[in-house]
Amino acid sequence: MSEPHLHILPEQIYPFDARGVAKRFRHAAIFGALDALVPGETMRFANDHDPIPLLHQLTQRYGDTIEINYRSRDPGLIVIDFVRK
Numbered sequence: 185m186s187e188p189h190l191h192i193l194p195e196q197i198y199p200f201d202a203r204g205v206a207k208r209f210r211h212a213a214i215f216g217a218l219d220a221l222v223p224g225e226t227m228r229f230a231n232d233h234d235p236i237p238l239l240h241q242l243t244q245r246y247g248d249t250i251e252i253n254y255r256s257r258d259p260g261l262i263v264i265d266f267v268r269k
Contacts, residue, residue, distance in 0.1 A: 197265070202231040211238060218242070218250065221268035228255070229264045242266070 198217070205213050217227055229235075234257065242250055249269050256263040 197226045197228050200227050200229050202229060202235075211241065214238065214242075215245065218246065218266060218268070221266075223268050225268050227266045227268075229266060231262045231264075232260055234262050235264075 198221070200214065200217050202210050202214065214229070221227060239252060242252065251265075251267040251269060253265040253267065254263070255265055
């Protein structure tokens with residue numbers, strides 16, 4: 185059994201490297217990670233390409249409760265902060 189997710193600091197940043205997740209599981213894993221965030225927490229997402237279709241899905245699913253901020257758009261490494269409002 186896994187440990188419960190402890191939300192100690194509301195400014196906490198949780199890394200999520202999608203490059204290490206099998207493609208068929210990525211979106212479900214990302215949604216699960218975002219669902220676990222409480223307001224004020226951030227998931228720092230890393231991927232090897234710009235996930236435009238995913239961003240559209242997130243906007244549809246979460247509306248204005250998730251803020252999307254690009255941190256890096258380097259070739260081969262896209263970094264985006266998803267902030268739960």
